[in-house]
Amino acid sequence: MFARTVLVMFATLALFACSPATSDNAVRQSLNEHPDMVLDALAKQKQELYALVLAGQQENQDAARLAQVDAELKKPLSPVIDPARAMRGPATAPITVVVYSDFLCPYCARGAATLKKFMERHPDSVRVLFKHYATDDLSRQAALLYEALAAQDPKLAFAFHDAVFAAQQEIEQAGEPALYALAVKLGADIPKLKRDLKNPALAKRIDDDVAEARAFGIEATPTFLVNGVSVRGAAPLEDFENVLRKVAPKGGEEAPCDTCNKKKKP
Structure with a gap:
């Protein structure tokens, strides 16, 4: 996910810099040759990066919860209900x-x-x-x-x-x-x-x-x-x-x- 985000950033920057059209392969090659550039950029945005990770985790949990509820609505769990119990x-x-x-x-x-x-x-x-x-x-x-x-x-x-x-x-x-x-x-x-x-x-x-x-x-x-x-x-x-x-x-x-x-x- 992070790599995809970085690719979009590089492509967007290339457009605004009026440089020749940059293909995905060229961007990937550049990232492979200079991975430190990505790490340096991410290191400067630690709090924002952490917030994105937490938000992503929460979205995944919410989606899983909704899917679970939908499944249980279609087929509810059936616990034993003993009328003799409190x-x-x-x-x-x-x-x-x-x-x-x-x-x-x-x-x-x-x-x-x-x-x-x-x-x-x-x-x-x-x-x-x-x-x-x-x-x-x-x-x-x-x-x-x-x-x-x-x-x-x-x-x-x-x-x-x-x-x-x-x-x-x-x-x-x-x-x-x-x-x-x-x-x-x-x-x-x-x-x-x-x-x-x-x-x-x-x-x-x-x-x-x-x-x-x-x-x-x-x-x-x-x-x-x-x-x-x-x-x-x-x-x-x-x-x-x-x-x-x-x-x-x-x-x-x-x-x-x-x-x-x-x-x-x-």
Whole structure:
């Protein structure tokens, strides 16, 4: 790409200098004989060159993202939706967001905050199923506690979800005791919690979540599937709204929340 740009520059300069017509071969030969001229010119434009590289990378990422969304709109991903698992939001909601997340991932905490705002904008039409992409022992223990608490009460599990994301640094430093302290503080039935933590079905559920995410080509957390169309990373709220515009059932009540940010008149 840079060589092509330099060729255009040389050709343009030749025209404005009233020199004889310069063929591509002649320009290429000149560049081959004097590569230092190109390097010297580029060295004087480091900041501009770096900005061009970043802009090119962003364009490529945006194009890849759009292509991915188009492909998933044609063939949405199909995660397992087990109605027995903890859900946040109306059970009959037309939009289901499946989250693959790690309780100790800082980007996941940011993603959880954005998802909360998204749900607040669409309280009657979005529900969330939280799945796990636990990558280390402490993250896995947090995932097990979440599932064990969900066996007591889904609301308790999501309260734990919010509390863990809010206290990531403290948990990283204190380890498992901090996780159990949160469960106690939230009012969990501790004897039942201890029994459920030994349930092999919960450990298998976490393994199945990780396997499902990898089968979808998900390599990083957080990743959100909005009716099967992915929003990857700690994406801004508008990314969720953009996908919602595409997946919302036609003729249904769901639509982009165009007035959510407008102040209500008294």
